[in-house]
Amino acid sequence: MKASELRDKSVDALQQELNGLFETQFKQRMKQASGQLSKTHEIGAVRRDIARVKTILREKQGK
Secondary structure (H helix, E strand, C coil), rough: HHHHHHHHCCCCHHHHHHHHHHHHHHHHHHHHCCCCCCCCHHHHHHHHHHHHHHHHHHHHHHC
């Protein structure tokens, strides 16, 4: 997910995206704890996506 794509979305769409990412992160952590997660690099990717969405939300709220 690119920051330029996120900047085109509305605040509501970004909130929904953020909620979905939090849900994905939770599921990945549960899989990792039970030893079922094979692609461990995805945890970091989701974390970075969450940070991107939060940054764009902060930018939009500041304007």
